Amino acid sequence: MTKQITLPEDVNALLQTLNDGGYEAYIVGGCVRDSILGRIPQDWDITTSALPEQTKALFSHTFDTGIQHGTITIVLNKTNYEITTYRIDGDYADGRHPDEVSFTSNLEEDLLRRDFTMNAIAYHPAEGFRDPFGGQEDISRSLIRGVGEPAKRFQEDALRMLRCVRFAAQLGFQVDDATYTALQENAALIEKISVERIHEELDKLWKSPFPEKLSLLLSSGLLPHIDGLLDKRLTALGETLVPQLKAAPVSAPLRWTLVLQSFTEAEAKTFCKKLKFDNATAKQIQTYLRHLSQPIPQTPYEVRKLAGILGVELTENLFILQEILQDKAAVQTAREILAKVLADGDCLNLKMLEMDGKALMDAGIPAGKAVGETLGLLLEDVLHEPEHNKREYLLEKALKLQQK
Numbered sequence: 001m002t003k004q005i006t007l008p009e010d011v012n013a014l015l016q017t018l019n020d021g022g023y024e025a026y027i028v029g030g031c032v033r034d035s036i037l038g039r040i041p042q043d044w045d046i047t048t049s050a051l052p053e054q055t056k057a058l059f060s061h062t063f064d065t066g067i068q069h070g071t072i073t074i075v076l077n078k079t080n081y082e083i084t085t086y087r088i089d090g091d092y093a094d095g096r097h098p099d100e101v102s103f104t105s106n107l108e109e110d111l112l113r114r115d116f117t118m119n120a121i122a123y124h125p126a127e128g129f130r131d132p133f134g135g136q137e138d139i140s141r142s143l144i145r146g147v148g149e150p151a152k153r154f155q156e157d158a159l160r161m162l163r164c165v166r167f168a169a170q171l172g173f174q175v176d177d178a179t180y181t182a183l184q185e186n187a188a189l190i191e192k193i194s195v196e197r198i199h200e201e202l203d204k205l206w207k208s209p210f211p212e213k214l215s216l217l218l219s220s221g222l223l224p225h226i227d228g229l230l231d232k233r234l235t236a237l238g239e240t241l242v243p244q245l246k247a248a249p250v251s252a253p254l255r256w257t258l259v260l261q262s263f264t265e266a267e268a269k270t271f272c273k274k275l276k277f278d279n280a281t282a283k284q285i286q287t288y289l290r291h292l293s294q295p296i297p298q299t300p301y302e303v304r305k306l307a308g309i310l311g312v313e314l315t316e317n318l319f320i321l322q323e324i325l326q327d328k329a330a331v332q333t334a335r336e337i338l339a340k341v342l343a344d345g346d347c348l349n350l351k352m353l354e355m356d357g358k359a360l361m362d363a364g365i366p367a368g369k370a371v372g373e374t375l376g377l378l379l380e381d382v383l384h385e386p387e388h389n390k391r392e393y394l395l396e397k398a399l400k401l402q403q404k
Contacts, residue, residue, distance in 0.1 A: 024049040025049075026124045032121045087113070116144050116160075146178075149182075158193050162198065169209075170204065230260075236262065272286070299337070304347075363395060
């Protein structure tokens with residue numbers, strides 16, 4: 001495969017500065033892979049023969065990102081670029097980070113420590129590609145293959161196993177047989193990885209454009225070592241989850257709700273806590289699961305009540321999930337009702353009620369519990385009959401309620 005990569009002006013400038021200083025320098029890793037695939041790289045990583053202190057001496061604005069591992073961040077035109085010295089990694093006692101690194105002047109030795117051949121390609125605009133492990137050919141074959149001995153790569157960093165499945169789902173690639181076998185044989189090592197990193201990879205996996213690669217995860221042996229209940233429930237769902245994920249917007253709360261659809265609200269709360277979800281996402285997932293077990297609203301009152309509890313955005317999202325998992329016709333009815341309710345400006349909650357606690361107290365209703373109860377009854381009336389949301393009516397109704 002031969003393909004020229006057009007580099008941003010700043011990246012060319014960084015390479016040129018390193019070259020002018022007497023050092024080798026290449027873009028490397030995901031930015032090369034994505035450029036070959038015609039994707040827009042999210043960042044541009046550079047590898048160089050220059051030692052960290054030599055790199056720092058060439059640039060005016062730097063800070064130490066991981067200098068013990070050879071990485072310096074250069075700030076150029078308000079953008080951060082990571083520049084890392086060619087290195088050889090030592091042992092990985094924690095299954096994630098090398099205990100020590102040694103620097104090398106040999107690019108190939110640096111590329112050998114990387115995870116997959118598609119990520120072990122270096123490029124320089126004047127020299128072209130440096131691709132000792134056949135990464136370009138693997139990309140052309142849509143194949144994920146471990147660099148060197150796949151088992152060793154997974155034993156060095158166990159997160160690479162989950163990344164392998166995630167890359168397959170993001171790119172639509174197959175996994176090389178030997179690489180997948182090595183993954184299955186080392187699946188238990190995923191227990192060494194922090195739940196935050198596992199959550200991040202699973203999040204990317206669910207939001208990927210090729211969820212049919214779910215089968216790779218289900219047969220990988222990784223799930224029992226991540227969460228036993230998730231393994232059991234996803235295995236039971238099997239391939240039925242694939243079209244559901246495809247039908248959902250690329251939203252973490254919505255896609256995670258589909259993944260956890262057979263969890264109770266309490267089970268989901270425990271799971272989200274274990275994998276350290278942010279509170280907002282965890283709360284949304286639990287809310288969706290709670291309402292998925294309830295009937296789809298089919299009357300204006302039911303729709304107003306639901307939208308008042310959840311808010312309009314979450315109600316619309318719930319309808320998306322119910323359309324995927326339940327009754328499309330019933331959801332269409334609910335959507336039409338919601339559209340009319342919103343167009344008519346119907347009252348949905350206490351904030352929209354033409355009455356407040358101060359006005360009730362001014363009218364003689366005792367402060368405290370009585371005010372709250374009265375407002376609740378007035379809102380219930382207006383949810384049934386939107387035309388009752390008038391200050392005069394509500395005040396009169398409140399006073400009658402007090403007389404009972």
